[in-house]
Amino acid sequence: MTVLMIGDEARSRRLLAFGLVGETDVVTCIESPAALEALSSLNPFCVVLLDWEMKSTAGSDMLAMLRTLDAEIPVVATVAGESVATVAQKRGANRCILKPFSTEDLKSLLKETAREPLPVVAPAPKTPEVEESTGEPTAEETASPVAFGSQSQPMRQVLQIALRVAPTSANILILGENGTGKTALARGIHQRSLRKRMPFVTVNCPCLQSQLLQSELFGHVRGSFTGAINDAVGKVAAAEGGTLFLDEIGELPLEIQPKLLRLLQDRQYERVGETKTRQANIRVLAATNRDLREEVKAGRFREDLFYRLNVITLDMPSLRRRPEDILSLAEEFLREVTRNSGLRKNRAFTPEARQVLMQHRWPGNLRELRNMVERAAILSDSDHLDVADFPIFCEEGQSGIPQVGDLISLAELEEAHIREVIARTQTLGHAAEILGINQATLYRKRKRLPGSVETFAVPEAI
Numbered sequence: 001m002t003v004l005m006i007g008d009e010a011r012s013r014r015l016l017a018f019g020l021v022g023e024t025d026v027v028t029c030i031e032s033p034a035a036l037e038a039l040s041s042l043n044p045f046c047v048v049l050l051d052w053e054m055k056s057t058a059g060s061d062m063l064a065m066l067r068t069l070d071a072e073i074p075v076v077a078t079v080a081g082e083s084v085a086t087v088a089q090k091r092g093a094n095r096c097i098l099k100p101f102s103t104e105d106l107k108s109l110l111k112e113t114a115r116e117p118l119p120v121v122a123p124a125p126k127t128p129e130v131e132e133s134t135g136e137p138t139a140e141e142t143a144s145p146v147a148f149g150s151q152s153q154p155m156r157q158v159l160q161i162a163l164r165v166a167p168t169s170a171n172i173l174i175l176g177e178n179g180t181g182k183t184a185l186a187r188g189i190h191q192r193s194l195r196k197r198m199p200f201v202t203v204n205c206p207c208l209q210s211q212l213l214q215s216e217l218f219g220h221v222r223g224s225f226t227g228a229i230n231d232a233v234g235k236v237a238a239a240e241g242g243t244l245f246l247d248e249i250g251e252l253p254l255e256i257q258p259k260l261l262r263l264l265q266d267r268q269y270e271r272v273g274e275t276k277t278r279q280a281n282i283r284v285l286a287a288t289n290r291d292l293r294e295e296v297k298a299g300r301f302r303e304d305l306f307y308r309l310n311v312i313t314l315d316m317p318s319l320r321r322r323p324e325d326i327l328s329l330a331e332e333f334l335r336e337v338t339r340n341s342g343l344r345k346n347r348a349f350t351p352e353a354r355q356v357l358m359q360h361r362w363p364g365n366l367r368e369l370r371n372m373v374e375r376a377a378i379l380s381d382s383d384h385l386d387v388a389d390f391p392i393f394c395e396e397g398q399s400g401i402p403q404v405g406d407l408i409s410l411a412e413l414e415e416a417h418i419r420e421v422i423a424r425t426q427t428l429g430h431a432a433e434i435l436g437i438n439q440a441t442l443y444r445k446r447k448r449l450p451g452s453v454e455t456f457a458v459p460e461a462i
């Protein structure tokens with residue numbers, strides 16, 4: 001049994017948790033937002049133990065917030081008196097326990113109230129090719145929880161909105177360059193939604209020609225076209241109760257767009273070769289690296305479909321726009337490849353490698369970073385991954401540092417130049433002299449540099 005304990009008095013939380021350990025796993029939190037983050041982190045909690053009389057958040061407000069993330073989680077409230085218990089139960093607490101209480105009483109009440117431990121993700125229909133589910137989860141459905149953390153302001157804004165809309169049933173359109181993490185975000189939203197125990201099914205729109213895509217989405221009946229040797233249920237049916245993720249929606253053929261619009265508006269569809277209308281219970285998330293407004297203007301994307309999809313838009317920043325995250329992501333990817341490939345543990349990047357990782361422009365975003373780190377980790381024998389382990393940084397003209405004439409903004413060029421000059425000089429004064437600005441200005445500019453590394457001590461006066 002896993003208990004999420006929420007209360008704002010550290011000492012009583014510690015004592016309570018201590019008493020419960022043994023038969024229960026306890027995660028303690030100091031009210032929101034830590035509690036909400038814990039609950040939305042896919043931890044399959046069996047019950048919440050909530051201090052109803054916290055100083056900072058009213059028990060009823062906390063309970064309402066918990067319920068938006070998990071409508072069914074049982075909640076036991078700790079209360080100071082009978083009258084408060086009556087209020088707590090009216091507001092939705094499943095059970096109450098009066099303070100002071102014994103650990104034994106609390107344990108048995110938690111046991112009575114807790115739901116059965118839940119699997120992280122429930123089994124779902126295996127493939128759209130078969131009518132009956134075999135019950136085996138697909139790789140997508142057993143994927144580990146997507147972390148929602150970032151040090152970068154633009155990314156944090158995206159994540160904040162994503163967290164807010166995840167428990168709703170709103171359609172969400174995720175925009176961003178290739179490799180920025182659109183698919184990972186979509187999966188993270190699903191994992192934090194009320195549909196989290198149901199399937200998350202991806203359809204890759206550009207992969208197939210129109211007829212096959214239509215069949216992949218809606219299913220088909222045997223003999224409806226050459227090659228349709230069996231009935232197939234389609235991915236809309238496979239996602240029933242869960243989330244359908246349409247990747248690269250900007251490349252959805254025009255002839256399929258009205259069918260998708262109908263699915264979004266009325267939740268209705270037909271299999272290819274069949275007249276029977278079927279009803280779908282799905283949430284639709286979509287992603288694209290294209291400018292859909294431009295696609296609408298060019299007549300390649302229906303305007304009504306665009307407005308249907310565009311209820312909530314999340315614009316993923318490129319890795320260039322979130323440099324604060326580069327090193328922590330690189331370290332995470334290194335830990336991951338070490339774990340998954342059985343490589344030697346506790347490896348790290350040298351300071352020089354960290355510097356080039358920060359300076360590269362990452363046109364392929366997180367995917368490029370992941371691939372490079374994996375390659376370096378697998379091919380290198382050393383405990384310290386160095387610049388030489390990243391061939392792209394060693395190739396001529398591929399230093400990762402923007403060059404004059406590159407198609408970049410003046411601000412990016414200035415940033416790169418300041419970084420380079422600071423890296424090549426011994427003191428801030430010398431760097432300022434070369435740059436032709438005073439030290440205070442350089443200090444301010446340098447502070448604003450994303451992910452800036454402390455290269456040398458800064459005089460107190462500036």
Ligand SMILES: Nc1ncnc2c1ncn2[C@@H]1O[C@H](COP(=O)(O)OP(=O)(O)OP(=O)(O)O)[C@@H](O)[C@H]1O
Nearest residue numbers: 147177178179180181182183184185289366367370
């Ligand atoms: N928050 C994250 N933490 C760790 N890794 C991540 C995160 N987001 C994305 N990644 C990794 O980055 C890579 C690219 O992510 P993803 O496939 O989600 O990008 P995408 O924008 O959907 O790409 P494309 O446009 O090509 O479909 C994947 O290997 C993914 O695992």
